[in-house]
Amino acid sequence: MTLLFPAVQATAGDTLAIAPAYYHIDQAHHLIVINKSVAALNTESPGAKTHLRLDQTYTFPQPQAVWQTNVSYLVELGGTPYKLYFTALPVAHISTRHAIVDSPSVYAQFSLSESNGTVTQSDLGVEIRGAYSQSFPKKSFELSFWNDTTGAVSRDLSLLGLRTDNKWNLQALYNEPMRLNSKVANELWKEMHQVYYKSAEPDAVSGIAMTYVELFVNEEYRGLYALTERVDRKQLKLKKYSNGIKGELYKGSDWGGAVTFTGLPPFDNTSDIWGGFEYKHPEEEINWTNLYNFVSFVKNSPNEEFYRDYAKRFDITSAVDYYLFLNLTRAADNTGKNIYIAKYKTGDPYFYVPWDLDGVFGNNWAGQPDTVTTDLLGNGFYDRLLQDCSPTGFRALVHKRWVELRKNVITQPRIVEKFRANHAYLRTNNVYEREGSTWSGFPFDEAHLTFIGAWVQSRLSYLDGAFGQHQQCASVLSATSAVAATGVQLYPNPATDFLSVEAHTPEAEVILRDISGKIVLQARLKSGSTTLDVRHLAKGLYVATVLTNKTVKTEKILLR
Structure with missing residues (x-):
């Protein structure tokens, strides 16, 4: 075989030797990733190198003397060119003889290599996680570490400095244009909020x-992933x-109607699913009674009872902070779905924990730009809370907390x-180039940072008007229903043949888009309830946008 470059005999002085813990090779795609510190390499092995010793000895067509993470290098083995990268990121490996599926977990071996030389190895079970995200080519995974092969x-x-646990998630971040949304949103939430029982449980965290x-x-x-903790009993x-x-x-x-406090279906204690909720803790017993009673309280209790008792039933600091966070990030996919409701112990109030924060900061759940910045998100619970106009009620607390957070936490x-x-961390380590070469649909655009900055500024300006000053509202004793307060409700969801849109406003319009953003249905709405025939539409996920003269409401609709 004729080599592309003349063969040069390797010697110790002209060879960059990398220990097995640090190098990672994709032979099929001729890609090499080394995650040993380039600063250490430049110090430990100075001088120009013509060879690279890994599992075999590779040749540099051009001698290299300085190693950087923000560029790529060409090496050759037996006439085959390889692209070589250096990175400071940890590198994980999953090896299995089984097909990785949604469920159940299959046996695999796991290793995690860090740039300081630490290598963690374990047996584990791995499965694909997520719901709609499973339709993306890049899959997310749930990892369950095992003490043996069974x-x-x-x-x-x-x-990596996270908590000690046996279960972890690897988030694919596929629908995040710069792979940043979830990480930034979770960092921000934990800065905004702590659990109310922190003094009793110092290790408890809010996210x-x-x-x-x-x-x-x-x-x-497979590219860039986010290794994440889980929302579970141990975390909280x-x-x-x-x-x-x-x-x-x-x-x-x-x-389902229960998660948005717009419906109260009957429950079955033999099922771990009810009204859009999935039962998580305790594992020893399924009993929906407590949560059912709380949803019933929110949906059906008389005004006098609701406004007298809601702060006893739900931690008000959590309600306020999550409402501000929901609207700050404009997490339209997190008003009912993608939220955890938890209770610390018997007799304590419920509280919210956010989850799955990919559709935020001008990015929707499908990974498409969302330029809307001038609306308020909520659910049936918040619709009632917002009618509390008392001097120390929910509206007053929202205003007070917004002003407080705007001083140094929530700033553009x-x-x-x-x-x-x-972004700089990923860019400096050339992650975007590897991500783009691995996933052809990766829509990286440096200008997206400018878009985010402008979006945040516009959103903050709107929310300063909504939360930054005391708002007048009617007395809670004469408050109307949640639907009348917001003006809009869509049901049932999921829908089969017909979708009803309730809009208590003289002017309203509904637009239904498929997941590609194409408009598939558009209709004017009459005041009251309008029934739309959706039998001609394909089964699947859609986004409904209802525009009134005062609000814009966006909700994901499943047709089945």
């Missing part, structure tokens, strides 16, 4: 931490089951700097 005994590990890694699956490079330090339910945890996993420069810092 999974009979779990294994707790501490990874999850996440850190970037690069992933290989069966020696194939909820009380364990002990001869009965103490702490509680429920995940908003679907757009500070939020944008979070995006810039995370």
Whole structure:
């Protein structure tokens, strides 16, 4: 075979030798990633190098003397060119002989290499996670670390400075244009809010931490992922089951009426699903009674009872902070679905925990730009809370907290700097080039940072008008229903043949788009209830936008 470059005999002085813990090779795509510190390499092995020793000895067509993470290098092995990268990011490997599916978990071996030389290895079970995100070509994974090959005994590990646990998630970030949204939003939430029982449980946190890694699956490079903690009993330090339910945890996993406090379907304690909620804790007993009673209280209690007791039933600091966070990020996919409701112990109030924060800061759940900045998001619970106009009521607390957070936490420069810092980290390590070469649909555009900055500024300007000053409203004793307060409700969801839109306003319009953004239905609405025939539309996910003379409401609709 004729080599592309003349063969040169390797010697110690002209060879860059990398220990196995640091190099990662995708032979099929001729890609090499080395995550040993370039500063250490430049110090430990000075001088021009003509060879690279990994599993075999590769040749540099041009001698290289300085190693950087923001460029790529060409090396050659037996006439085949390879692209070589250096990165400071941890590199994870998942190796399995089984097809990785949604469920159940399949046995695999896991390793995680850090730039300081630390290597963590374990048996594990791995499965694909997510709902709509499973339709993307780049899959997210759920990892369950095992103490053996059977999974009979779990294994707790501490990874990358995050918590010690046996379960982790690898988020694909596929629908985030710069792979930044979830990380920035979660960082911001934890700065905005702490659980109210922190003094009793110092290790309890209000949300999850996440850190970037690069992933290989069966020696194939899969690109950038976020290794994340999970929202669970251990994260929140909820009380364990002990001869009965103490702490509680429920995940908003679907757009049922209970998660948005717009419906109250009957429950079945033999099922772990109810009204859009998924039962999470305790595992020892499924009993929906407590949550059912709370949803019923929100939806059906008389005004006098609701406004007298809601602060006893739901932690008001959580309600306020999540409402501000929901609207600051404009997380339209997180008003009911993609929220956890938890209770620390018997007799305590419920509180919110955010989750799955990809559709935020001008990016929707499908990964498309969303330029809307002049609306307010909520649900049936918030619709009622916003009618509390008392001097120390919900509206007053929203105003007070907004003014407080605007001083140093919620500012445009500070939020944008979070995006810039995370972007700089990925950019400096040339992650975007590898991501683009691995996933052809990756829509990286440097100008997106400018878009985010402008979007945040516009959103803050609008919210300053909404929250930054005391707002007048009618007495709660004469407050109308949640639908009348907001003017809009869509049901049922999921829908089959017909979709009803309730709009208590003289002028309104509904627009239904498919996941590509194409308008598939558009109609004027009459005041009251309008029924739309959707039998001609294909089954699947759609986005409904209802425009009135005062508000814009966006909601994801499932047709089945």
